[in-house]
Amino acid sequence: MEIQNIEVIKSSGEKVKFSLDKLRSSLKKTGADDTIVNQILDKVRDELYQGISTKEIYNRAFALLKKNKSHLASKYKLKKAIYELGPTGFPFERFVSAILNFSGYKTQVSTTLQGKCVSHEIDVIAFKNYEATIIECKFHSDQGQNCNVKIPLYINSRYRDVRDNWYQSSKKETTLNPGWVVTNTRFTKDALRYGNCCGLYLLSWDHPKNSGLKDRIDRLGLYPITVSTQLTNREKQFLLSRDIVLCRELINDSFFLDHLGVSETRKEKILNEISQLCL
Structure with a gap:
């Protein structure tokens, strides 16, 4: 089936034509280079089918981006990360x-x-x-x-x-x-x-x-703590409960990671990821 004939289902339930250009644009906005973007586009395109959800496309692109560079995957999941700030508002x-x-x-x-x-x-x-x-x-x-x-x-x-x-x-x-x-x-x-x-x-x-x-x-560069691909959901909720909402706040208060019992190796990965985000 030709790619231009593929219909995808949005979170609202609306059906729209799949746009490779939109996917390319969203990947490029993370700062990913052309090589990484084209690799992801090729793999996503091969796995498309009629009626696929935008969520499934996003999950696949996110997983592939995370495999390459986690801080780029963090940028890509920004919209989802804002939803994860809930449920109280x-x-x-x-x-x-x-x-x-x-x-x-x-x-x-x-x-x-x-x-x-x-x-x-x-x-x-x-x-x-x-x-x-x-x-x-x-x-x-x-x-x-x-x-x-x-x-x-x-x-x-x-x-x-x-x-x-x-x-x-x-x-x-x-x-x-x-x-x-x-x-x-x-x-x-x-x-x-x-x-x-x-x-x-x-x-x-x-x-x-x-x-x-x-x-x-x-x-x-004001990313919410929920964008991190290195922190668990439990750790994110703990940090939110301590009023740590921004990644850059965690850089300044990294002792919270010690309080969570995060190992030095993981701590380095977490701080490296969010430091690259906040540049």
Whole structure:
């Protein structure tokens, strides 16, 4: 069967034509050279069949990449690693906060603010240059689930309630910026349309173009600890429970690995992998 006739099934259940170019592009973004990319493409192409899932294609490409260079495989699994921050969503809030910290913001996580009508628990508040930004994080553990228009509708009403009370409080010397909504998945077209119309800043996996969550993570080298191919799931959960969310945080606090009883040989492999990621 010709490769252009192969249909694959996405996590949402949608059927789409398989694209070798998309797979090549995602592999190239990890920093893998042409030789490695072409080897992986050849092997994946040989194993394609009608109705194969995108998950199965990903798993195969990931395994082949890991066999070559583990830190490249870590980059390749970034999207999956964000889902692994769950299930509570709190590590995702801390992750968003950490990204903003490295962009020059001072942040507070899980803060209660008084609105004109009621009080609201805010996921992240970011401060910079006497300006404050209220950020709500919507974490989905289901890869097929997107943020529909109800999310920005709800968040905009909360934002407006806080805004109406903001300058009545002691924070009046700080300007309140338009609110943000950050998600690890994608926004529907209506959600994007409403967000743009009411003035909310929407940040998702791939929106805005060239400045989405993935772009910011790659650009700043701020990979979540869950991307590691060397750490076990149990070790990752332990580190998350100790507020170690970023790989670069583990480099600075490697004594956590000693606490986990990690051998010196494994410790070296783990730190080598995440050091290459954070370059």
